[in-house]
Amino acid sequence: MKALDDLLAQTEFTDEEVARILRIRTPEEADLLQRRAYDLTTREMGPNVYLRGLIEISNVCTANCRYCGIRKANHNVERYTLPRETILECARLALENGYGSIAIQAGERRDPKWVTFIGELLRDIHEMSCTEALPQGLGITLSLGEQSLEVYEYWAEASGNPDGLRYLLRIESSNPELFHRLHCTPGKHEKVLEHRYEALVNLRKAGYQVGTGVMIGLPGQTIEDLVQDIRTFEKVGADMIGMGPYLTSLGADMVSLGQMPHDDLLQLSLNMIAATRLVLRNVNIAAATALETLEPRGRIMGILHGCNVVMPNITPQMTRASYQLYDNKAGTEVGAESNILVENDIVRIAHRTLGLNRLGSSLRWVERTGRPAN
Ligand code: SAM
Secondary structure: OHHHHHHHOOOOOOHHHHHHHHOOOOHHHHHHHHHHHHHHHHHHHOOEEEEEEEEEEEOOOOOOOOOOOOOOOOOOOOOOEOOHHHHHHHHHHHHHOOOOEEEEEEOOOOOHHHHHHHHHHHHHHHHHHOOOOOOOOOEEEEEOOOOOHHHHHHHHHHHOOHHHEEEEOOOEOOOHHHHHHHHEEOOEEOOOHHHHHHHHHHHHHOOOEEEEOEEEOOOOOOHHHHHHHHHHHHHOOOOEEEEEEOOOOOOOOOHHHOOOOHHHHHHHHHHHHHHHHHHHOOOEEEEOHHHHHHOOOHHHHHHHOOOOEEOOEOOOHHHHOOOOOOOOOOOOOOOHHHHHHHHHHHHHOOOOEEOOOOOOOOHHHHHHHOOOOO
């Protein structure tokens, strides 16, 4: 036990040491890891948890990722794209609740009509959200998949708030073979890992705070893969991390491969969050909805293990059921009251403060750009 205590106090870790952390299973060791990751988060990031109102603006998707319930080949999903006015209302709701930032997520589309729709939307959100409480306007995290450098630049310019601009593009897995298995549909090789890396470089060039992440517990994934995932987060210079457990989806193409047993998957996910905090230190880490789906109050457990960002779902109720990336997705049935509950739990259970009316940018980004913390 003493040895683990010493290990967790280190500032640098070998691959074997990261693997040792990811393998933690006993309640005593798990408890120690949780406390160390939480305390380090307080020291590096302060006591705030930042809220990003999540708006799932469309489930139309041109990709066929094998794990995903809204993949193009799933014809049992009713497809939707929220009208501009509805998205603006959601953004207004975030602003009124003091969220400081929103996250805009959708399936993957690259057609000019979509690119322009997003550009104009970003302009409108900025114009609407520059207020006394938030003079720079709402911070915005985009999660709209792989696009060209020109598109990333166009959207960055349209957003009007260079200090509150982020993009989340998960690499899903840094293991090239596993990545290929996840993204190959019969006869067609869809996403390519190298393109994901190029997109991350382009996002940095276009001035975004760059976020990436992986799914945890994928069929065929090893502890060594997860260690390399963390190394990859370091290599690509990630400012923020969004990752969560892999959950099966009936509408996807991997049901027969199964899902890790609940307790193993939960512990591994929490270990991965804590290990990422210990290795990367001052990045923003978001507690994923998938963690909440796996376990009630999963996001609060994530915060206790090193997360400092939560993305309450503020998508209108009527379309939530159609954004089923995986089965029984948390928050599909419940509305605003679940967001109030999570805010209360952040304070009451995780003993954090809410970073209201703050952009809550990554301190890693502050360090690398010299921009003021916001
Ligand atoms: N299209 C964008 C992209 O590919 O980056 C963003 C939307 S995509 C639906 C958002 C994330 O959902 C993916 O990066 C993936 O990690 C996650 N996801 C999809 N299916 C999942 C599943 N079955 N279990 C857990 N996470 C899943």
